[in-house]
Amino acid sequence: MDVVDCYRVLGLRSGASFSDIKASYRKLAQQYHPDINPNDNKAKEKFIALTEAYKFLLQVVTPVSPVSSTAPTQPANPKTSAQHAPKQPPKQPQQPQQPQQPQPKPPNILEIERRLKWKTYEQLQRFIRERRFPQAIALAEALAERLPEDPEVKQWQAISYQVWGRALIAEKQWLKARIYLKKALKTDPNNKSLFDSVQRDFQKLEQIF
Numbered sequence: 001m002d003v004v005d006c007y008r009v010l011g012l013r014s015g016a017s018f019s020d021i022k023a024s025y026r027k028l029a030q031q032y033h034p035d036i037n038p039n040d041n042k043a044k045e046k047f048i049a050l051t052e053a054y055k056f057l058l059q060v061v062t063p064v065s066p067v068s069s070t071a072p073t074q075p076a077n078p079k080t081s082a083q084h085a086p087k088q089p090p091k092q093p094q095q096p097q098q099p100q101q102p103q104p105k106p107p108n109i110l111e112i113e114r115r116l117k118w119k120t121y122e123q124l125q126r127f128i129r130e131r132r133f134p135q136a137i138a139l140a141e142a143l144a145e146r147l148p149e150d151p152e153v154k155q156w157q158a159i160s161y162q163v164w165g166r167a168l169i170a171e172k173q174w175l176k177a178r179i180y181l182k183k184a185l186k187t188d189p190n191n192k193s194l195f196d197s198v199q200r201d202f203q204k205l206e207q208i209f
Contacts, residue, residue: 003056003057003060003116003119003120003123003139003142004135004138004139004142005053006052006053006054006056006057007053007057009049009050009053010024010025010028010050010053010054010057011024011028012024014142014145014146015142015145015146017061018061021054021057021058021061025050025051025053025054028046028050029047029050029051029054032044032046032047032050033047034047059112059115060112060115060116060119061112113146113147116143116146117143117147117150117152117153120139120142120143121156123139124136124139124140124143124156124160127139128160128163131167133160133163133164133167134164136160136163136164137157137160137161137164140153140156140157140160141157143156143157144157154187154188155188155191155194157187157188158183158184158185158187158188158191158194159184159194161180161181161183161184161187162180162181162184162194162197162198162201164180165177165178165179165180165181165184165198165201166201168180169201169204169205169208174205174208177201177205178202178205181198181201181202181205184198185198
């Protein structure tokens with residue numbers, strides 16, 4: 001089961017938050033639990049798939065820790081009464097706030113993203129070998145949505161479009177093939193090797209027409 005399938009099993013879109021994953025699992029697990037559906041094999045299989053998908057996503061999605069806004073309280077002074085409250089010191093002028101610098105991602109998030117990236121790459125290669133091109137493209141697009149600035153991810157996405165375009169040429173779906181070849185160039189426009197390869201694919205199309 002890959003990342004896209006895990007989100008789908010839980011009824012979520014790719015990239016859903018940790019809280020959404022947890023809430024969806026609790027709801028569906030209660031619905032399909034074997035204790036609630038005795039002698040129902042389909043419900044049992046659904047419950048097992050839900051649990052596997054949930055456990056897998058817990059490894060690659062980091063929960064967002066809430067930030068506490070509670071200020072520390074000052075200890076009460078037993079010698080001070082409401083009738084003899086001390087005078088308040090004059091207020092000091094407020095210093096201008098310094099602009100906050102962007103904080104780097106914690107190492108655990110970077111490590112999770114790295115693991116997710118290369119695990120997805122392995123699944124992508126398997127889909128291409130098995131000629132499951134629509135699944136490969138859906139997986140590449142989901143990863144590109146999560147890591148939009150990663151040049152390697154853009155390259156993988158462009159290659160997925162190209163190999164699907166070539167398969168469509170072989171299936172004589174020439175107009176659809178042209179669309180995906182153009183998407184490959186648009187996704188990774190600075191890749192000279194990809195550009196030359198796609199141009200040769202376009203030449204094949206021109207010879208057919």
